Amino acid sequence: MKKTIITVVGKDxxxxxxxxxxxxxxxxxxxxxxSQTIVDDYFNMMMIADMSQAVKSVSEVSDDFDKLGEExxxxxxxxxxxxxxxxxxL
Amino acid sequence: MYSSRNxxxxxxxxxxxxxxxxxxxxxxxxxxxxxTITLGISLLDCMxxxxxxxxxxxxNKITTVAKDLVSTGEAIEKEFGIPxxxxxxxxxxxxxxxxxxxxxxxxxxxxxxxxxxxxNDVGVNFLGGYSALVSKGxxxxxxxxxxxxxxxxxxxxxxxxxxxxxxxxxxxxxDAVRLMGDIIKExxxxxxxxxxxxxxKLVVFCNAPxxxxxxxxxxxxxxxxxxxxxxxxxxxxxxxxxxxxxRGENFEVLCETIKKTxxxxxxxxxxxxxxxxxRLGIPFGIVDLSLAPTPAIGDSVADILCEIGLEYAGAPxxxxxxxxxxxxxxxxxxxxxxxxxxxxxxxxPVSEDQGxxxxxxxxxxxxxxxxxxxxxxxVGLDMIAIPGDxxxxxxxxxxxxxxxxxxxxxxxxxxxxxxxxxxxxxxxAEFGGLLGHAPIMPVNRYSCDAFVNRGGRIPAPIHxxxx
Numbered sequence: 433m434k435k436t437i438i439t440v441v442g443k444d445x446x447x448x449x450x451x452x453x454x455x456x457x458x459x460x461x462x463x464x465x466x467s468q469t470i471v472d473d474y475f476n477m478m479m480i481a482d483m484s485q486a487v488k489s490v491s492e493v494s495d496d497f498d499k500l501g502e503e504x505x506x507x508x509x510x511x512x513x514x515x516x517x518x519x520x521x522l
Numbered sequence: 523m524y525s526s527r528n529x530x531x532x533x534x535x536x537x538x539x540x541x542x543x544x545x546x547x548x549x550x551x552x553x554x555x556x557x558t559i560t561l562g563i564s565l566l567d568c569m570x571x572x573x574x575x576x577x578x579x580x581x582n583k584i585t586t587v588a589k590d591l592v593s594t595g596e597a598i599e600k601e602f603g604i605p606x607x608x609x610x611x612x613x614x615x616x617x618x619x620x621x622x623x624x625x626x627x628x629x630x631x632x633x634x635x636x637x638x639x640x641x642n643d644v645g646v647n648f649l650g651g652y653s654a655l656v657s658k659g660x661x662x663x664x665x666x667x668x669x670x671x672x673x674x675x676x677x678x679x680x681x682x683x684x685x686x687x688x689x690x691x692x693x694x695x696x697d698a699v700r701l702m703g704d705i706i707k708e709x710x711x712x713x714x715x716x717x718x719x720x721x722x723k724l725v726v727f728c729n730a731p732x733x734x735x736x737x738x739x740x741x742x743x744x745x746x747x748x749x750x751x752x753x754x755x756x757x758x759x760x761x762x763x764x765x766x767x768x769r770g771e772n773f774e775v776l777c778e779t780i781k782k783t784x785x786x787x788x789x790x791x792x793x794x795x796x797x798x799x800x801r802l803g804i805p806f807g808i809v810d811l812s813l814a815p816t817p818a819i820g821d822s823v824a825d826i827l828c829e830i831g832l833e834y835a836g837a838p839x840x841x842x843x844x845x846x847x848x849x850x851x852x853x854x855x856x857x858x859x860x861x862x863x864x865x866x867x868x869x870x871p872v873s874e875d876q877g878x879x880x881x882x883x884x885x886x887x888x889x890x891x892x893x894x895x896x897x898x899x900x901v902g903l904d905m906i907a908i909p910g911d912x913x914x915x916x917x918x919x920x921x922x923x924x925x926x927x928x929x930x931x932x933x934x935x936x937x938x939x940x941x942x943x944x945x946x947x948x949x950x951a952e953f954g955g956l957l958g959h960a961p962i963m964p965v966n967r968y969s970c971d972a973f974v975n976r977g978g979r980i981p982a983p984i985h986x987x988x989x
Contacts, residue, residue, distance in 0.1 A: 437537065437542055439542055439543075439546060441546075465536065467538070467539045468539070469539055469540075469543075471543065476539065476543060478539040478542050478543075480536065480537070490600070490601045491597060491600045491601055494600055494601070494603075509546065509603055510603075511601070511602055511603035512601050512602055513537065514602070514793055515545065515602040515603065515604060515790060515793060516537045516541055516542055516545055517537060518789040518790065518792065518793040519541075519545055519786045519789050519790060520537060520541040520544075520545070520786075521535060521537075
């Protein structure tokens with residue numbers, strides 16, 4: 433299991449989840465969990481994904497998401513899970 | 523809800539969206555970053571009696587050991603989504619390395635140039651270790667190195683120099699303190715066209731740590747392994763934001779909040795340090811738990827002091843507020859890292875902290891109050907611009923005062939002071955980038971010539987009768 437956290441932040445619009453999920457499917461990245469919330473009128477989505485089957489590295493996926501995010505008008509981040517675990521779990 | 527599914531070790535207590543958003547808010551809005559990954563490299567095996575061969579060995583060792591430092595740092599940055607602002611190198615104090623090859627100060631300057639060239643070629647933004655450890659006395663090589671510092675700093679770009687002038691165990695070498703008064707002044711003169719910026723790369727210490735990752739005082743101590751990864755974290759903005767949420771609460775709540783925040787910040791540093799160590803195949807040394815400000819708005823230690831309840835840094839209560847801040851940062855950080863070292867505490871530089879600059883401009887913060895604050899913070903008088911006509915003996919006196927605080931209180935203290943040639947109180951010095959800008963602060967004009975000119979050393983202090 434090579435878990436990464438994908439976050440999408442921006443103005444809510446049609447098809448955000450669809451586009452992100454399409455990219456993940458094409459790149460053999462399995463979604464383990466999705467949650468979303470609205471903070472200060474902004475759409476916030478978090479996905480926990482498993483990248484163990486993925487061909488691309490976390491950095492490459494991160495670059496792709498920068499481009500995709502620009503197209504949709506949101507900010508998409510892909511970060512390794514460890515940074516959150518180390519900060520929030522003993 | 524996932525307790526029945528077994529999808530890996532940490533799945534049952536899986537990270538939730540609020541935690542993810544909290545971390546990302548710290549990074550994006552509150553300037554959370556890893557301030558530096560500093561690779562310490564021992565140059566002891568480069569020693570040679572031939573100057574040319576020595577320079578060649580130094581260049582080869584640095585460029586070999588550090589060749590992947592920058593790319594590794596950048597990869598970690600991207601994968602974890604945390605900025606790693608600086609990648610740096612520290613080396614064994616050069617006075618030890620150049621001792622048998624250097625006959626003159628100019629010989630030492632050739633090593634300075636080699637270090638700066640190696641630094642440039644591996645792409646790191648600062649290299650530290652043009653240093654001498656003279657807390658009890660100077661060897662001939664130590665003195666040659668000290669006298670070469672002004673030229674070395676003027677002829678290199680991003681190389682830093684430090685000198686340890688005293689310790690709790692040895693006392694203070696006042697001959698070296700007096701000499702450094704002249705050296706600082708000369709360094710200022712040689713870089714006067716750039717607001718005496720050379721002095722921003724020169725720091726003197728009492729009780730200098732061997733594993734400090736922060737510039738300008740980083741060097742790779744002789745007690746260290748051949749190569750080591752040290753990481754310095756930061757996060758004044760994160761602490762400030764956390765404290766905004768507990769306005770008006772009592773000291774218990776205040777201290778708990780600082781501790782928990784320091785814990786989170788330090789854990790990121792620990793993670794980055796371990797990852798860098800693994801990828802570079804170089805052992806992990808320490809995490810330095812410092813709250814290091816930058817000139818960026820919202821990245822200020824002075825702003826934390828204001829949030830604790832002061833109108834400006836420097837107001838009555840400042841020393842107490844800083845003392846509790848420093849202590850809570852350590853208490854929170856110590857549990858977050860397996861090895862803590864370096865300077866670890868709150869830095870209070872003036873030019874690198876917009877809140878401090880504002881406090882000086884408002885007349886709230888003086889050199890004397892800063893000296894008092896250094897009794898309870900991690901380092902000392904840092905990045906303070908003073909009038910260019912300040913006498914070398916007066917600079918030596920300021921250094922002696924600061925080092926005495928470190929010696930008696932068994933802590934690290936330091937002085938990085940910039941006599942800005944051609945400028946005086948009311949003017950401002952501009953250093954640029956992370957070094958920031960600073961209003962020229964007034965210095966007590968009374969003389970200490972007869973004191974600093976006595977010569978010799980101040981004996982080591984007694985360790986009992988703590989009154």
